[in-house]
Amino acid sequence: MKKRLIALAAGFALLANAALAQTSLAPVKRQPTYETAAALRDRALSDTTAWDLTADLTTSVGPRPVGSPAMARAKDWAVKTFETLGFSNIKVEEFAKPSWTRGAESASVVLPYDWQLAMIGLGGSVPTPPKGIEAEIVVFSAYADLLAAPQGSLKGKIAVVTAPMTRTLDGSGYGTAGIARRAGPSEAAKRGAVAYLVRSISTSDLRSPHTGGTTYADDAPKIPAAAIGVPDAELLERLAAKGPVRIKLNMASSVDEKDVAWNISGDIVGSSKPDEVLVIGGHLDSWDVGTGAIDDASGVAITTAAAKLIGDLPRHPART
Amino acid sequence: MKKRLIALAAGFALLANAALAQTSLAPVKRQPTYETAAALRDRALSDTTAWDLTADLTTSVGPRPVGSPAMARAKDWAVKTFETLGFSNIKVEEFAKPSWTRGAESASVVLPYDWQLAMIGLGGSVPTPPKGIEAEIVVFSAYADLLAAPQGSLKGKIAVVTAPMTRTLDGSGYGTAGIARRAGPSEAAKRGAVAYLVRSISTSDLRSPHTGGTTYADDAPKIPAAAIGVPDAELLERLAAKGPVRIKLNMASSVDEKDVAWNISGDIVGSSKPDEVLVIGGHLDSWDVGTGAIDDASGVAITTAAAKLIGDLPRHPART
Structure with a gap:
């Protein structure tokens, strides 16, 4: 599935902050970022959002190969999920994808x-x-x-x-x-x-x-x-x-050489550099003979749940 | 598969001898029987007949449910196998078996x-x-x-x-x-x-x-x-x-309520009480969606190979 292009993208900036911290900030100034990361990690460990999203995508939508009616349902599911979780600027980008x-x-x-x-x-x-x-x-x-x-x-x-x-x-x-x-x-x-x-x-x-x-x-x-x-x-x-x-x-x-698929994205808008964007996500489509729980519903769900937790921080990261 | 009736039967008498020995013979007189059993056991451990028969039945005949052409092939396979291994009085008994x-x-x-x-x-x-x-x-x-x-x-x-x-x-x-x-x-x-x-x-x-x-x-x-x-x-x-x-x-x-199946048997004729018969065997048929290697080709093969080894003894057991 490595070459599949469909991404359920959620932009956030925590990793960028952490990476910069490694080279440019003194230890004492890095501490708040690390504390935030540790708090996010702890919250994620007791949060069931990723599990719930995986169960819902594999159950409500089911197998969803590109070109199937289920793939279109998966698109709608992703939009609704972003809306429910409070993401901003939800976008659906259609692109050509032979099926x-x-x-x-x-x-x-x-x-x-x-x-x-x-x-x-x-x-x-x-x-x-x-x-x-x-x-x-x-x-x-x-x-x-x-x-x-x-x-x-x-x-x-x-x-x-x-x-x-x-x-x-x-x-x-x-x-x-x-x-x-x-x-x-x-x-x-x-x-x-x-x-x-x-x-x-x-x-x-x-x-x-x-x-x-x-x-x-x-x-x-x-x-x-x-x-x-x-x-x-x-x-x-x-x-x-x-x-x-x-x-x-x-x-x-x-x-079907003329088929299409979609990139669906939602933003956690950056607090100080909103025009700089980091993207995480997974591929929404799956094989036809299984529910794609691992490949890649869980990838979609984990990245979405992580972004949601980041969006719930008192202050959004610098970048979108 | 417990209720299936098709038996690939091979009669022999070693177990009967051993059982009698437990109660009626003094230790010194039991020894030849035990030595024979131990020799048979050792020979069986280095003998590949059971493996070969299992591989051949599952491969050459394949899945063999009652009522299928393969079941008839399995019957022919069993007769040929008994002939090749030197059994006597090979019999094919047809019986009614709805399929x-x-x-x-x-x-x-x-x-x-x-x-x-x-x-x-x-x-x-x-x-x-x-x-x-x-x-x-x-x-x-x-x-x-x-x-x-x-x-x-x-x-x-x-x-x-x-x-x-x-x-x-x-x-x-x-x-x-x-x-x-x-x-x-x-x-x-x-x-x-x-x-x-x-x-x-x-x-x-x-x-x-x-x-x-x-x-x-x-x-x-x-x-x-x-x-x-x-x-x-x-x-x-x-x-x-x-x-x-x-x-x-x-x-x-x-x-098909009017279908038939077969009991196929071969004898190791008893040396002193040939009219008394002990029967061992397995069921020759199998499910349709697998080769029935365990259920019950291996049962057929192990009992047939054991009987063959017994038949190869210098003197046959007392009973058939």
Whole structure:
């Protein structure tokens, strides 16, 4: 979601004051700023605004991908929230934002027997033709094996990368494994593949597959790409070791190049330098298959709640 | 799956010998039996037959509910497996076994906004009418609350029980929570409900719902029943706290009352009392949405592998 542009912005100036204090003010003069920060921190720890906003956005609005009716509801929710919390100069800036919308989608093993896979299209994937794509699969248990495959070696095939995500304390396994999702479709297409499946970038052993976006390279055909559940990927590995496996893939995603989204902002007007602005915020949109509580309702809620607490100070910070 | 009747049976007599030894033989005479048991145990620990059979059944045959083509393949697999492992008197006994087959199924929130739920029909559920059932929901966060609801209070409603399953070391939380799945549909129907949804009997926080069977009481209308994902159930709780929620449910399950299944057995013929038979085995069928590795491919595989090791002894046990 890093490239999403929709910000729910709330301007405030506390951090700027603190940063300046580090270099230009003597210790005795810094003290009031630190006391204010400590008081804000303590108030935030007992304040439920961020929690309440997260619960309300995920419940009242729900999943809110760009281009959905829910995204428009989320915009209205943000305006109402800023109003309720007492922000000033509430603005809604519309901007062009092409949208990708998931359609009906399915993937089934059809050889050696019929078996419906747990699958989910990758965000940004092109659709299959209406009647779907059916082809034999080639399984790569490591992403490097796909990269090592010669040009043309996947002609007419569905490439399947089944590399597992490594569980790590810091979550870095997600980024490492994610390359197979982000770049795999084009690498497979360069080698002739007609579609691409990747083992869900997940450490779960349940079938629920994880979506996430993919990006097509300019120098490769765009082929449909989806994630499959972890047990489904493991089954494909075992099946492919025994003989030919064919999969039928149907995806009906669509893109609206002329879609729009919105930046919604509210101000805590600066007390002495109102024309200088600091911006914090989160992205209001979410994936379509979850409520986006973490990605990024909580980001929106925490920054909004922090700005609200700052706005409640006896004197606003210098900057907006 | 406890009531499933399909057994992959392998007869052998070691346990009988050991049991008799406990009461009737002096220590010095028991020793050969114990030595044999210890040797079998050690051989089993380094033997991969059970693992190989589990992998092969779940991979080559896959999900194998009664009434599916895969169930017939599983029968053939069992016969071939017994042949390969050298069992005698391999038998296939056909018996009547009504089958339940899942059809297309879906559930969506339609008020206050559209949201497709992660759902799975409960095994044995009746279908909805072809055009589905749409109704307002009544949410019960505890199963006891449903039981406390007055007769008629759910008239025309979809009852939703969102009680969580408690995580326990011994797995007993599954049984405790499962009552809402097993008996809930009829309890809701007695109170007038037109359909029933239960929070997945699962401790996972992923959306994948868990199926499992339900049983209708004789004195209640049979209403369609499904499980929904844990996050979906939690969302319904939060939505229902804010206002009316309506759900559209479609399920197209079917029952074939005249279906059949098979007991498949192979013998390790007893060396001195071949007409006395001990039977071990597992059930060959599985749910439709997984490969049934634990339920019960591993049971089939472990008992078959144990019998095979016993059959490999220099002298077969007394009984078949």
